[in-house]
Amino acid sequence: MSCYIIGAGAALPERVVANAELAPLLGVTADWIESGSGIRERRWVTAEQSTSDLAVAAVHDALSRAGMRAEKIDYLIGCTLSPDYQVPGVAPLVQRKLAGCRPIPAVDLRVGCAAILYSLQLARGLIESGSAGTVACFGAEAQSKGLDLSPHSAELSMLFGDGAGALIVSGDANQNRDWFDLRVEDVLLASDGDFAEDLIVRSPGTGNGARWLSSEQLVAGLHYGFMNGRNVILHAVRKLAEAAVEITERNGLGLDEIDLVIPHQANANLLSALSRKLSLSRERIISNVDRFGNTGGASAFIALWQAYREERLQPGAAVLIVAFAAGFTWGAALCRVTTDRSS
Amino acid sequence: MTLPDSIMAFLNEAALQSRTRVPDRDASLFLSGVLDSFSLVDFVTVIESECGIKVEDADLRPENFDTISRVEAFIARATLAK
Numbered sequence: 001m002s003c004y005i006i007g008a009g010a011a012l013p014e015r016v017v018a019n020a021e022l023a024p025l026l027g028v029t030a031d032w033i034e035s036g037s038g039i040r041e042r043r044w045v046t047a048e049q050s051t052s053d054l055a056v057a058a059v060h061d062a063l064s065r066a067g068m069r070a071e072k073i074d075y076l077i078g079c080t081l082s083p084d085y086q087v088p089g090v091a092p093l094v095q096r097k098l099a100g101c102r103p104i105p106a107v108d109l110r111v112g113c114a115a116i117l118y119s120l121q122l123a124r125g126l127i128e129s130g131s132a133g134t135v136a137c138f139g140a141e142a143q144s145k146g147l148d149l150s151p152h153s154a155e156l157s158m159l160f161g162d163g164a165g166a167l168i169v170s171g172d173a174n175q176n177r178d179w180f181d182l183r184v185e186d187v188l189l190a191s192d193g194d195f196a197e198d199l200i201v202r203s204p205g206t207g208n209g210a211r212w213l214s215s216e217q218l219v220a221g222l223h224y225g226f227m228n229g230r231n232v233i234l235h236a237v238r239k240l241a242e243a244a245v246e247i248t249e250r251n252g253l254g255l256d257e258i259d260l261v262i263p264h265q266a267n268a269n270l271l272s273a274l275s276r277k278l279s280l281s282r283e284r285i286i287s288n289v290d291r292f293g294n295t296g297g298a299s300a301f302i303a304l305w306q307a308y309r310e311e312r313l314q315p316g317a318a319v320l321i322v323a324f325a326a327g328f329t330w331g332a333a334l335c336r337v338t339t340d341r342s343s
Numbered sequence: 344m345t346l347p348d349s350i351m352a353f354l355n356e357a358a359l360q361s362r363t364r365v366p367d368r369d370a371s372l373f374l375s376g377v378l379d380s381f382s383l384v385d386f387v388t389v390i391e392s393e394c395g396i397k398v399e400d401a402d403l404r405p406e407n408f409d410t411i412s413r414v415e416a417f418i419a420r421a422t423l424a425k
């Protein structure tokens with residue numbers, strides 16, 4: 001049975017935070033941020049906006065693109081590392097806010113920046129097993145609310161932006177002539193927990209002693225993210241490249257037959273390193289990190305939406321989605337733009 | 344062992360681009376500005392291709408490539424293990 005992405009949507013906060021605004025807080029210059037990351041600006045939510053607000057707007061947008069109403073959704077898969085609350089997950093909140101959505105299963109996946117890949121694999125499994133006909137997947141982040149805006153965390157806090165992206169995945173190809181479906185042909189996923197501490201937010205958590213949140217942990221800043229940047233970049237480029245090669249080879253393709261690469265938008269310099277490693281021109285790699293920063297679990301969703309908006313999803317095109325995340329976990333998905341129509 | 348010419352050539356070129364010099368064999372290539380997080384990726388690729396070795400995931404740590412002497416020691420170990 002085939003499985004198709006029949007719509008993509010996105011939602012970005014209106015507030016633009018340029019490097020010039022952020023740099024003084026972090027004790028660096030705007031140029032330093034741009035040269036180290038390729039980021040010129042990012043979007044941040046207001047105090048009143050939450051992750052679920054962005055997610056609902058993105059799912060609405062994706063439904064509109066698919067020509068579908070929320071009543072049709074059978075399953076909701078939500079991904080975030082910046083949830084509205086610790087409990088419950090963000091997916092049930094989106095189910096509540098999504099007008100017309102039935103009392104369907106709604107599950108959170110805590111897979112960081114690999115959100116789109118895990119979402120697609122699970123959506124595909126649900127559809128192929130007959131458990132669902134239409135699955136809405138989203139990645140949404142309001143990470144700005146959790147950043148350490150001090151010079152101590154400049155290398156990490158300069159990166160992150162807020163936003164959401166969503167996909168509607170179905171066993172039936174769409175009837176909407178405005179959108180070319182992407183047939184999901186393969187998904188490859190892997191993890192290596194040996195590097196779990198290289199990219200981590202420790203608190204709140206039960207690995208921190210007697211209490212999962214304490215004043216001592218807050219004073220130590222364990223609720224802020226920590227990244228061993230060099231190690232993350234070193235492994236990210238290697239694993240992204242290996243995943244790209246493996247998934248294309250096992251589907252009888254060469255990398256030269258990939259028309260478009262949609263990566264997690266970690267850092268523009270990382271995307272350039274990946275481009276060199278795979279001998280792929282940057283023109284074939286979708287990038288928006290300069291405008292939106294690293295939007296975590298939302299970033300590849302937003303990049304796919306961008307590819308649609310820029311009319312880069314042309315019939316027959318082979319599209320490779322790649323992502324690397326805390327864990328470490330990483331992978332790739334191979335899709336084909338199709339004009340299949342359900343009978 | 345000493346580093347192959349091709350690997351030294353990579354470091355010399357990286358130093359040139361960073362407007363610095365390749366430091367003494369026990370001085371940090373990162374602190375000297377020769378390597379950064381992104382050129383390290385290319386450096387490891389060059390080491391693998393020029394020395395015919397595969398840097399295993401467990402060994403893929405920046406500290407193994409921080410100084411010329413550490414790189415030499417790493418290559419010697421990896422070559423023996425082939």
